[in-house]
Amino acid sequence: MELTWSAEEEAFRAEARGWLEQSLAEWRAAHGGSPASGDTREGFAQHLEWERRLFADGWAVVSWPEEHGGRGASLWEWLLFEEEYYRAGAPPRVTQNGIFLLAPSIFEFGTPAQQAGILRRMAAAEDLWCQGWSEPNAGSDLASVSSRARRVDGGWVLDGQKTWTTRGAFCTHLFGLFRTDPASARHKGLTYLLVPLDTPGVTVRGFGRLDGDEGFAEVFFDEAFLADDAVDGGVVLGQPEGGWAVAMATAGSERGLTLRSPGRFLATAERLVALANDRGDVTLRRRATAAWMHADAYQQQTLATVTKLAAGAKPGAEASLTKLWWSELDIELHQIALDLLGPDAEAEGPWSKGWQFALSGPIYAGTNEIQRNIAAERVLGLPR
Amino acid sequence: MRFALSDDQIAFRDAVRELLAKEATPAVVRAAWDAPAGQLDRGVWDSLDAMGVPSLLVTEADGGMGLDETFLVPILEEAGRVALPHPIVETAMVAAPLLGAGAGMVTTDLGGPLVPCAADADRLLIRSGGRLVVVDPAGVDLTPVETVDRARRAARVDHTDGEPVTDDPAAVELALDRGALGTAAVLIGLGQAMLDRTVGYVTERHQFGQPVGSFQAVKHHLADAALALEFARPATWRAAWSVAHDEPTRARDVSMAKAMASDAAEMVGRKALQCHGAIGYTVEADLHMFLKRTWALARSWGDTAHHTDRVANALEGTPR
Numbered sequence: 001m002e003l004t005w006s007a008e009e010e011a012f013r014a015e016a017r018g019w020l021e022q023s024l025a026e027w028r029a030a031h032g033g034s035p036a037s038g039d040t041r042e043g044f045a046q047h048l049e050w051e052r053r054l055f056a057d058g059w060a061v062v063s064w065p066e067e068h069g070g071r072g073a074s075l076w077e078w079l080l081f082e083e084e085y086y087r088a089g090a091p092p093r094v095t096q097n098g099i100f101l102l103a104p105s106i107f108e109f110g111t112p113a114q115q116a117g118i119l120r121r122m123a124a125a126e127d128l129w130c131q132g133w134s135e136p137n138a139g140s141d142l143a144s145v146s147s148r149a150r151r152v153d154g155g156w157v158l159d160g161q162k163t164w165t166t167r168g169a170f171c172t173h174l175f176g177l178f179r180t181d182p183a184s185a186r187h188k189g190l191t192y193l194l195v196p197l198d199t200p201g202v203t204v205r206g207f208g209r210l211d212g213d214e215g216f217a218e219v220f221f222d223e224a225f226l227a228d229d230a231v232d233g234g235v236v237l238g239q240p241e242g243g244w245a246v247a248m249a250t251a252g253s254e255r256g257l258t259l260r261s262p263g264r265f266l267a268t269a270e271r272l273v274a275l276a277n278d279r280g281d282v283t284l285r286r287r288a289t290a291a292w293m294h295a296d297a298y299q300q301q302t303l304a305t306v307t308k309l310a311a312g313a314k315p316g317a318e319a320s321l322t323k324l325w326w327s328e329l330d331i332e333l334h335q336i337a338l339d340l341l342g343p344d345a346e347a348e349g350p351w352s353k354g355w356q357f358a359l360s361g362p363i364y365a366g367t368n369e370i371q372r373n374i375a376a377e378r379v380l381g382l383p384r
Numbered sequence: 385m386r387f388a389l390s391d392d393q394i395a396f397r398d399a400v401r402e403l404l405a406k407e408a409t410p411a412v413v414r415a416a417w418d419a420p421a422g423q424l425d426r427g428v429w430d431s432l433d434a435m436g437v438p439s440l441l442v443t444e445a446d447g448g449m450g451l452d453e454t455f456l457v458p459i460l461e462e463a464g465r466v467a468l469p470h471p472i473v474e475t476a477m478v479a480a481p482l483l484g485a486g487a488g489m490v491t492t493d494l495g496g497p498l499v500p501c502a503a504d505a506d507r508l509l510i511r512s513g514g515r516l517v518v519v520d521p522a523g524v525d526l527t528p529v530e531t532v533d534r535a536r537r538a539a540r541v542d543h544t545d546g547e548p549v550t551d552d553p554a555a556v557e558l559a560l561d562r563g564a565l566g567t568a569a570v571l572i573g574l575g576q577a578m579l580d581r582t583v584g585y586v587t588e589r590h591q592f593g594q595p596v597g598s599f600q601a602v603k604h605h606l607a608d609a610a611l612a613l614e615f616a617r618p619a620t621w622r623a624a625w626s627v628a629h630d631e632p633t634r635a636r637d638v639s640m641a642k643a644m645a646s647d648a649a650e651m652v653g654r655k656a657l658q659c660h661g662a663i664g665y666t667v668e669a670d671l672h673m674f675l676k677r678t679w680a681l682a683r684s685w686g687d688t689a690h691h692t693d694r695v696a697n698a699l700e701g702t703p704r
Contacts, residue, residue: 001393001454002386003625009385076385273699286689289696293619293640300618303387321614324607369604376603380583380610383598 003303005080012073013080016059020088023053037353038094039215044170047094051125061099061123068115069123075306083263087270096259097166098122098129102175104253105192109238109246117232118194132162132176132195132219133247139164140370142177143187143244147221149178155228156180156193156235158201158221164364168217169206172197173231175250177243184241192243194231199224211356252315255323255365262299265326268333268354269295275340284340291332298325317378320371327361327368334358387618389458397458400437401465407431408466410670416469417534417673421503421526424537429470429489438476439485447485452628453477453562457569457620464573467677469535471501473566478559479509482549483518490518493541495563495685502526502539509549510541516556517546533676558627561638564685565627568620568638568645572613574678575649578656579609581671586659596659605655612648619644636698639691646682646691653678 005013027050028035035050036043054060055069063078064070073081093099099122106118121127138145147160162176174195181189197204201224209215226235238246253259269292276288301322309315334355338345345352362368376382389397407428416424432438440456442448449455456476463472471491479490488506493499494516502508503526508519526539550556583606586597596602623641626634653675657664664671682688 001389001621001625003622005385273696277700285696286692289692289699290643292699293644293692293695294615296640297615297619297644300387300622301615303385304618304621307386307388318614321607321611324611325615369600372604372607373600375607375610376597380579380606381587382583382603382606383587383595 005076009076009080012077013084016062016081016084017088019057019059020084020090023057024088024090027053035091037213038091039167039209039211039213041170041214044094044167047091048125048128050091051093051095055124060095060125061103064103064119064123068119075310079261079263079302079306082261083266086263086267089267094167094170095122095125095128097131097171098127098173100258101131101250101253102129104258105237105246105250108249109192111233114231114233114237127173128167128171129173129175130165130168130171130197130217132165132168132174134164135161136163140367142247143190145177145179145190147176147178148182149180149191149193149226150182151180152225155230156226158193158195158199158224158226160221161218162221163216163218165204165217165219166215166364168197168204168219169214174219175237177247180243181241187244189241190243190247191240192237192246193226194235194237195224195226196230199226199230201225210359211353251366252319255319255371259365260323260326262295262302262326265295265298265329265333268330272333272337272340275337280340284336287336288340291329291336294325294329294332298322298329301325317374320366320374321379323365324368324371324375327358327365330354330358330361387621389454389621393455393458396455397462400432400435400459401462403431403435404428404462404466404468408463408468410467410673413467413469413535413670413673416537419537421528421537421539424469424501424504426470426489428468432470432472437472438489439480440476441481442485448480453565453624454621454628457565457624460566460569461573461576461617461620464570464575464677465577467535467574467577467674469501469537471505473563473570474500474505474509477562477566479507479518481562482509482516482555482559483507487518492563494560495567496683497540498529498531498536498538498684499541501537502541503528504537508541508543508546510543510546511556512544512546514553514556515551516549516559517544518549519543519546531680533673533680535673535677536680557635560685561627561634564642564691565620565623565638567681567685568623568641571642571645571649571678571681572617572620574674574681575609575613575616575645575652578649578652578671578674578678579606579613581674582606582609582656582659585663589661596661602659605659609652609655612651616641616644616648633698636695639686639694639698642686643688643691643695646688649678650682 031046035046038047058071061070062073062081065072135145149156149158177190178193180191201222203220204217206214206217272288273292276285337351436449439448440451444450474492475490478492490507490509491499491501491505492509508521524543528539531538586602587595589596619641623637626637663669
């Protein structure tokens with residue numbers, strides 16, 4: 001056990017902190033001091049500008065190799081960057097579904113041509129990726145997807161509908177699961193396709209989420225022809241009919257630490273403790289402190305996880321426990337904040353906004369009921 | 385940064401686990417429920433002593449193993465897994481660094497007014513005003529207390545004289561932190577034992593023609609139990625590091641470990657009892673011994689409210 005950071009890691013942290021402080025101040029000042037939410041039409045453009053600042057100075061995807069726009073940072077440094085990012089109050093990443101969900105699968109399953117064609121543009125926020133998995137009749141039961149892709153000369157013809165696509169109305173590309181073997185059932189016969197949203201025959205309709213932002217979209221495919229070269233390097237990720245394996249790797253990233261690192265919750269927990277010290281009674285102060293401990297425990301558990309990953313282990317079913325923890329933690333943190341704010345809590349503000357967003361956590365990335373099933377069966381070994 | 389036990393730490397822990405599986409069976413814990421005061425069987429204790437566990441924290445020059453809390457915490461988790469009745473936290477974690485090797489089996493009132501194994505120990509380490517003193521229990525009036533977990537073998541100690549050990553407030557504070565840390569580790573072990581037993585039970589037990597563990601309602605209880613332990617355990621490891629290295633965050637880290645371990649073990653206990661059904665609500669099944677130890681330890685060495693307030697004060701004092 002060695003629970004200290006090296007001098008190099010501390011230097012990396014200091015550099016990140018300095019850059020974030022200055023760049024955030026500049027970006028905020030350029031947008032009247034308080035940019036809009038990244039999940040609104042107006043805010044999205046402002047957040048793209050933020051993403052391009054990150055990319056220009058090499059902070060967009062710190063852990064990626066330099067050739068793809070990163071700085072080759074270790075997983076440890078990535079964690080430090082995330083911690084500093086949220087401590088500085090920097091905004092949620094509008095590129096996240098690309099850089100945190102699709103990219104790990106591109107690194108694992110993509111050809112060199114796909115990696116070269118896709119990753120750098122993704123990091124630079126030139127291509128913006130959204131997720132096309134859920135359908136009106138395939139939510140928790142993802143293996144029942146029925147959107148189809150029919151093989152034709154030089155490409156695929158897509159039909160069907162995807163939904164709950166976060167930021168779909170603002171993105172340029174979609175990664176999705178399509179049934180390519182019409183005779184197949186369940187998780188067989190699915191192909192993971194990369195689809196430009198300006199493909200003729202693709203229609204995107206944005207709609208409001210519970211928190212009021214136009215953050216959701218449904219995507220319709222009506223005899224849409226997807227050429228094999230519509231994306232540099234090819235539109236099939238992994239093997240044709242092998243989409244389920246790629247999707248499960250993506251799901252691991254979604255549930256595990258890459259999408260929701262501890263830094264985000266630690267920063268919220270510290271703001272909560274400050275709020276509780278400011279206006280809480282003994283009971284509320286205790287609840288805020290307990291929530292802080294739960295955020296810090298996520299950090300400690302992550303350090304243990306990263307130690308295993310750094311030694312070459314693959315993320316396993318434990319990611320389901322991680323997803324349960326951070327999603328319920330986010331609710332706990334915001335619930336206490338609302339209780340601290342009392343009658344002021346109904347006013348629109350960062351806490352009420354965060355509360356509404358937190359409520360989505362136990363639903364997206366596989367509902368918490370599904371995660372509990374996975375944890376019980378694959379971590380504890382209970383019978384199916 | 386490396387948040388994992390070393391090979392040496394794992395090897396030592398596994399050796400202790402193997403020993404305890406053989407020598408600290410549920411029958412041994414049951415025997416501790418019934419043995420008269422002063423007659424706790426020492427078989428497993430002597431084996432632990434032969435391995436050096438009670439004096440693990442004592443320097444080699446003073447006859448100990450010269451190891452630190454990051455070795456001892458995983459071992460105390462093993463003691464929790466078998467609900468070991470002997471005062472291993474009190475001896476190895478609290479007393480040995482103060483008294484050195486060779487003090488025998490030591491218990492203390494630092495964890496609370498009901499002193500475990502008071503009549504069985506070789507020495508009592510007791511608080512006398514701001515000082516700590518040590519005394520032979522034979523010369524002390526003990527008032528036995530029937531506790532829910534009879535294997536605690538508790539008594540009240542009304543005594544203030546003895547050989548002085550320390551009057552340094554920092555040393556007393558460190559002893560209290562060590563006791564809370566060791567107890568947190570035992571609670572994690574108790575929680576793990578209750579979860580493991582319950583997973584085994586719901587896999588064997590059939591209703592409606594299938595194992596009850598195949599029902600989602602049962603799965604979700606046990607997933608919650610696994611979740612609580614998964615996130616409470618690293619807090620005990622980090623606290624062990626903080627104590628071993630006298631980090632400025634020591635008090636905060638120890639209190640966080642104790643609060644989270646107490647809450648996790650109690651929650652796991654509820655889930656375990658519920659998933660066992662009626663058989664769990666008997667003294668014939670072993671579960672109750674783990675459950676009752678959990679209730680006792682969750683409130684000794686400071687309860688969750690006490691430790692949460694300590695974390696709160698630390699956070700207020702040291703903005704990150």
